[in-house]
Amino acid sequence: MNESVEQQVDGNLEVAPGVHRFGSERVNWYVVETDGRLLVVDAGLPAHWDQLVEWLVLRGYVLDDIAALVLTHGDPDHIGFAERLRATAGVPVLVHEADAGLVRGTDGGQSTGDLISMVADAWRPPVLKLYVELWRAGGSSIPPVKSVETFEDGDVLDVPGQPQVIHVPGHSPGTCALFLPDRDVLLCGDALATIDLRTGRADGPQLMAMFNDDRAQALESLAGLETLGTVVLLPGHGGQWRGEVSAAVRLARERNDTS
Numbered sequence: 722m723n724e725s726v727e728q729q730v731d732g733n734l735e736v737a738p739g740v741h742r743f744g745s746e747r748v749n750w751y752v753v754e755t756d757g758r759l760l761v762v763d764a765g766l767p768a769h770w771d772q773l774v775e776w777l778v779l780r781g782y783v784l785d786d787i788a789a790l791v792l793t794h795g796d797p798d799h800i801g802f803a804e805r806l807r808a809t810a811g812v813p814v815l816v817h818e819a820d821a822g823l824v825r826g827t828d829g830g831q832s833t834g835d836l837i838s839m840v841a842d843a844w845r846p847p848v849l850k851l852y853v854e855l856w857r858a859g860g861s862s863i864p865p866v867k868s869v870e871t872f873e874d875g876d877v878l879d880v881p882g883q884p885q886v887i888h889v890p891g892h893s894p895g896t897c898a899l900f901l902p903d904r905d906v907l908l909c910g911d912a913l914a915t916i917d918l919r920t921g922r923a924d925g926p927q928l929m930a931m932f933n934d935d936r937a938q939a940l941e942s943l944a945g946l947e948t949l950g951t952v953v954l955l956p957g958h959g960g961q962w963r964g965e966v967s968a969a970v971r972l973a974r975e976r977n978d979t980s
Contacts, residue, residue: 734776736961737906737953739882743772747851747918748798748858749957751908752776753901755881761790761812762884762899762908763957766801767859773802784810789880792816793910794896795823796932797863798855799957804864815878817888818871820895826865842931847921872897884908887946891939892929900949907952907966912942913973915959923959926969927976940977943970 736742739754743765750763752773759782761773777783790812792799803824806812814824822828842848855861872878874888874897884899889912899908911932916923919930933939947967954962954969962969 736955738904740901740904740906740908740953740955741776742955742961743776744769745854745858747854747916747958749955749959750799751955753882753884757786758881759787760881760884761787761806763793763799763910764790764801764803764806765858766798766855767805767863768801769858770802770805773806784812787812789878790814791878791880791884791899792820792824793899793908793912793957794893795820796893796911797860799910800824800866801859801863804866807866807868813870814866814868815870815872815880817886817895817897818873819888819890820893821869821871823893823895824866824869842919845919847917848919848931850921851918889939889942889945891935891937891942892933894934896939896942898946900952905950905952906955907946907949908955909946909957911957912939912946913954913969914956915954915962918958926954926962926972928973929958936977940974943973946970 734741741752742749744750748765750765753760790806803814807814816824872886876886878884882901884901887898889896889898892911896910896912898912911929913926914929915925917930928939947970949966951965
């Protein structure tokens with residue numbers, strides 16, 4: 722068995738009732754279990770495919786038990802094995818309409834701001850470690866998804882967990898959070914992180930330190946999350962956080978004001 726998967730399975734992979742975290746310390750994706758059916762949220766990096774397959778075997782599932790893959794947004798480190806899952810098992814891939822072109826590969830790649838940030842921060846040891854991880858896990862050759870379905874803000878998706886879509890643009894035009902009200906779980910994608918990828922410090926809710934298309938808009942969009950109450954916050958980067966979403970938003974705003 723892949724060592725990283727074994728460590729996660731033995732080390733409390735289930736981060737909320739029926740919600741399982743995969744990936745690495747820096748790049749997360751999730752599986753939601755509901756009555757024997759599965760929802761994959763984000764698709765990490767291409768090498769993370771083995772984590773999914775090995776976990777399915779451990780839990781007695783097969784690929785056909787996966788009802789859908791929902792992407793919180795279209796960045797490469799969230800669509801890693803998406804096309805493989807779609808092509809291999811016919812799993813539908815869903816994303817907000819504003820990021821559909823990015824996922825299909827028809828809207829170009831990273832923005833100029835992202836590329837400048839990548840170069841400007843490359844001297845930092847945590848950033849260099851991130852880039853090495855992305856490269857080793859196939860991040861330099863992620864295939865576009867040939868067919869996607871789209872959703873809009875406010876939709877309740879007819880997939881396991883019945884997630885409610887909250888559009889929180891800024892990190893990317895189509896960035897969304899997915900709220901599971903029956904479990905008080907908020908899968909926030911890259912709307913919030915709990916690790917600063919530039920420094921490696923895992924010090925609670927914050928805006929993504931890197932790769933935001935529009936940081937001001939990302940900060941403004943957090944208002945759409947504030948009324949959700951107490952949740953388990955599951956970000957795309959960093960560990961889970963528990964508490965009032967309004968407190969998480971306040972922390973992110975305070976950190977932004979002092980950064």
